[in-house]
Amino acid sequence: MSKILFNEHQQRLLEANLNVTSVSDRAIQYTAEFKIRAVKENQTGKGPKQIFEDNGFNLDIIGLKKAQSALNRWRKSFQTTGEQGFLEERRGKASTGRPKLENLSADKKLEKAEARIKYLEAELTLLKKLDELERQAKKKRF
CATH class of the missing domain: 1.20.5 (Single alpha-helices involved in coiled-coils or other helix-helix interfaces)
Known part of the structure; x- marks a missing residue:
């Protein structure tokens, strides 16, 4: 879990970004479209810092390490499941789970x-x- 804690003001700033679905005091949930776009931009040579800043994120709030680790997770997921992996929920109640x-x-x-x-x-x-x-x-x- 992240060591960075977001205060109320920072949470409101992050939630105002169109690439964010929700923010808690420790975590940010990004939209599937942003994740796909970020991975594709990274494959063309853009770094995490540039990708996040170009999409309206303040890295002083998020932290560069958090952006880098998120992009690393998304790249792995993109390699295994492709774009579809970001568009469908694979955890919790919405998960298909074991075959019936x-x-x-x-x-x-x-x-x-x-x-x-x-x-x-x-x-x-x-x-x-x-x-x-x-x-x-x-x-x-x-």
Whole structure:
């Protein structure tokens, strides 16, 4: 988490920027369009300082390190998911999460069921061994 804390005045200044969706006392949420534009500008050779200043940010408030680390995160995300990664939410309630069992084919359902049976059988075997060891330990005490 950031060591920089934004006061009320700084938060209002940052929220006035069209490239910002929201600001808390520690974090800034940027628009997807700004993230995409920033990554593309960075690929053409612009540095984080120039990109943020050209888009109306005061780096005295944000801090150059915060701008650099944000751009590094966005570049990684852009490489793995492309522009679409910024446009769709991948966390929280809006996340698609694990695939639903209803959407699986019959073969996949069977495969999952067999894997679960195998796991449960191994668990049962372990519990039986543990029970046997406990019984042996009780016999040795008496």
